[in-house]
Amino acid sequence: MGIDWESIEMAIPLLAVGAMTTLKISSLAMVIGGIGGIVLGLVSLSHWRAGRWFVRGYVDFVRGTPLLIQIFLVFFGLPVLGLRLGEFWAGTLALSFNCAGYVAEVVRGTVGSVEKGQTEAARSIGMTHGQILVYILLPQSLRPMIPALTNDLVTLVKNSSLLSVISVYELTRSGQAIIAARFVPFEIFALLAIYYYVIVSALTYASRLVERRLPSW
Amino acid sequence: MVSGSKPLLTVEGLSKSFGDRQILKSISFTVMDGETFVLIGPSGSGKTTVLRCLNRLEVPDAGDIRLGDEPVGYRLVAESHTREALSEAALARQQRQFGFVFQRFNLFPHLTALDNVAVGPHRVLGLSKAQALERAATELERVRLGAHLAKRPSQLSGGQQQRVAIARALAMRPRLILFDEPTSALDPELVHEVLDVMRALAAEGMTMIVVTHEMSFARQVANRVMVMADGLVVEEGPPERIFGEPRDARTRQFLTHVLNR
Ligand SMILES: Nc1ncnc2c1ncn2[C@@H]1O[C@H](COP(=O)(O)OP(=O)(O)OP(=O)(O)O)[C@@H](O)[C@H]1O
Ligand SMILES: [Mg+2]
Numbered sequence: 001m002g003i004d005w006e007s008i009e010m011a012i013p014l015l016a017v018g019a020m021t022t023l024k025i026s027s028l029a030m031v032i033g034g035i036g037g038i039v040l041g042l043v044s045l046s047h048w049r050a051g052r053w054f055v056r057g058y059v060d061f062v063r064g065t066p067l068l069i070q071i072f073l074v075f076f077g078l079p080v081l082g083l084r085l086g087e088f089w090a091g092t093l094a095l096s097f098n099c100a101g102y103v104a105e106v107v108r109g110t111v112g113s114v115e116k117g118q119t120e121a122a123r124s125i126g127m128t129h130g131q132i133l134v135y136i137l138l139p140q141s142l143r144p145m146i147p148a149l150t151n152d153l154v155t156l157v158k159n160s161s162l163l164s165v166i167s168v169y170e171l172t173r174s175g176q177a178i179i180a181a182r183f184v185p186f187e188i189f190a191l192l193a194i195y196y197y198v199i200v201s202a203l204t205y206a207s208r209l210v211e212r213r214l215p216s217w
Numbered sequence: 218m219v220s221g222s223k224p225l226l227t228v229e230g231l232s233k234s235f236g237d238r239q240i241l242k243s244i245s246f247t248v249m250d251g252e253t254f255v256l257i258g259p260s261g262s263g264k265t266t267v268l269r270c271l272n273r274l275e276v277p278d279a280g281d282i283r284l285g286d287e288p289v290g291y292r293l294v295a296e297s298h299t300r301e302a303l304s305e306a307a308l309a310r311q312q313r314q315f316g317f318v319f320q321r322f323n324l325f326p327h328l329t330a331l332d333n334v335a336v337g338p339h340r341v342l343g344l345s346k347a348q349a350l351e352r353a354a355t356e357l358e359r360v361r362l363g364a365h366l367a368k369r370p371s372q373l374s375g376g377q378q379q380r381v382a383i384a385r386a387l388a389m390r391p392r393l394i395l396f397d398e399p400t401s402a403l404d405p406e407l408v409h410e411v412l413d414v415m416r417a418l419a420a421e422g423m424t425m426i427v428v429t430h431e432m433s434f435a436r437q438v439a440n441r442v443m444v445m446a447d448g449l450v451v452e453e454g455p456p457e458r459i460f461g462e463p464r465d466a467r468t469r470q471f472l473t474h475v476l477n478r
Pocket of ligand 2: 264
C-alpha cells in the first residue's frame, strides 16, 4: 500500500482547475453578498419599519436553517420562478444569499455602536437618519468591521464545498471525481485540505493588509 | 438686552423628565436677536438638557419653543387649531436652524477639517461640492484655521478641533448657535483661542446661547445671564447685576463656589 504519489501528481493540476471555480464563486459571492449585506445591515438600522422587519426575518432564516437546505432551495427554487441559471450561478446566488445575512449582522453591530456623539453632531447640522448612516457612521465602521467580516468570508470559502451537491465543478467536486475514477480518497482529501487551507490563508493575509491600510483615525 | 432687537427664541414652560426624575421644571426665557445669552448654574441643574431640548436632541415633555414666528417640533393646523407632529425631514430642517457646539467637539474623525465643515452644506443644503468646499474654506478662515484645511481631527489640538466645530455650525447659516461648555474639555492654555472666536461672533451680532463656567467671559460678553439650579430658573439679568448684586441665595452660593475655584 502506501501513498499513491502518481495519483497525487496527476491530481494537482486537475484540482487547480476546480480551485479556480471555487475562487470565482467565492469572490462573486463575497461581492454580491457583501454589498447585499451592507444594504440589509443599513436597512436594519433605518427608520423604515417594514424594511427592518424584512431584514430580521431574512437573518433569522439564514441563521436558523442549514446552508445545505438553502442551496437546494435556491437550486430548485429558481426554476420554479422561471429562472434557469445553471448550477454555477445557482450556487453563487445561494452562497451570496447566505453570506448577506451574516454580513448584515456584522454591519448592524458595528455601525450601530459608533459613539452617539457622531449621530448627534450630524443631526445638529440637519442630516436625516439615512444620510447619517451612509455618510457618517458607515465610513467610520469599515475598519472595525474587518475582523468579523473576514471570519464570515473564510466561512464562505469553506462552505462553497457544499456546492458539490448540486454538481458545481468546484474544488471538492473535482476531488470527488478523481476519487471515483482512481479510488485514492485519502490522498485526494489531503490535497483538498491543503488547497482550502492555502486559499483561506491567502484571504486572511489579504484582509490583514486591507485592515492595516485603512485609516484608524 | 440688545437695544432695538426683537425676540428670536421664546421658550415657555419647558419641562423634561428622565424616568421619574423631573430635570427641567417649566423653564421660560426669551433670547433676543443678536444677543449673547449665557446660562450658568451648578452641575446637574439641567443646562445641557435645555440646549438639547432646543434643537430636539431630546424631545421635551411639555412647553412651547418658538423660533421667530415658527413653533419648533410641531405645526399648527390653521383650521382646527390643533398641533401636528412634524415629519422627520421637517424636523431636520428645523434642527439645522440651531447650530450646536458640543463640549467634546464631536467632529467626524474620518473627514478632514474642510470636509467636516463642507459635508452639511453639500449633503443637507444641496450646495454643489465646489460651492460647499468654498464656503467651508471661508468659515475655517473665519475661525483662523486657514492653514489646517486638510488635517483630520486627530491631527488637531483640542482648541483647533473646537474651532472646526464652530465653523461646521456656522457653515449651515444657523439663526442661532448653542454652545454647551465649549471650553471645558480643553487644556487651560487653549481656552482663550476658542473664547476669542466666540467674542468675535458676538461682536458680529450672531445670536448665541452659551453654557459656560468661564465667568470672565460671561461678564464681558454676555448681554444677559440666566442662572439655573435644580431644573428651575433662579434669576436672570444683565451680567453686571447677576455678578454684582445677585438676589438669590443659590446664585450667591454658586458664584462663590466657581469664583473661588
Ligand atoms: N439621557 C439622560 N437620562 C437620564 N438622566 C439624564 C439624561 N441626561 C441628563 N440626565 C440627568 O439630568 C440632570 C441634568 O443634566 P444636565 O446634563 O442637563 O445638567 P448640566 O446642568 O448640564 O450639568 P453639568 O454642568 O454637569 O454639565 C443630571 O442629573 C443628569 O444625570
Ligand atoms: Mg452640561
